[in-house]
Amino acid sequence: EVQLVESGGGLVQPGGSLKLSCAASGFTFSGSAMHWVRQASGKGLEWVGRIRSKANSYATAYAASVKGRFTISRDDSKNTAYLQMNSLKTEDTAVYYCTRLSLSTGLDYWGQGTLVTVSS
């Protein structure tokens, strides 16, 4: 059974940093691209970024709203993806989901999400 479990969310002050983790199981993590999507309270889904597999050079891409502030990485030995968030702004407050990309079914499995609150 595919499982994605996010952790690391919490309260942080504007300008601060936070690192989220996404622990994966039930599939070949090393061969999958992993994406992060966020959702502010009462709002829609917003794509944050992604990291591809080793076979695709661990290539990353980011939404314009987070580029230069957020960094996605992965540790295939731990089946875990990470989202390093720096220079956080109040508008980054949201539930952050990690999700797996399947070439056949798209972003098919999602974690339960972790809440990040940026406030003074």
Next chain:
Amino acid sequence: QSVLTQPPSASGTPGQRVTISCSGSSSNIGSNYVYWYQQLPGTAPKLLIYRNNQRPSGVPDRFSGSKSGTSASLAISGLRSEDEADYYCAAWDDSLSGRDVVFGGGTKLTVL
């Protein structure tokens, strides 16, 4: 503002058929697959439709997807109370900056 445009709300009575539209452009829906997600209150999005009209195993055949040009639709037939949820469309977008995922703003479906 979301890249893909959905109506903010839709409604229907039990047993009825409801459709939710999703409008995009040539760089996203017009040239890539469309995906639909169902999000029940307080839960993560769940994949409902992939590759325009394919259902993952376990998704009832009451749910169907279609695409034409730069628009797509999700149809729900035999509406049930448990279908009350938020629905999002998504697609890859071939923008100048690369290939990003774009979502619609979501449609809140109310079962009257």
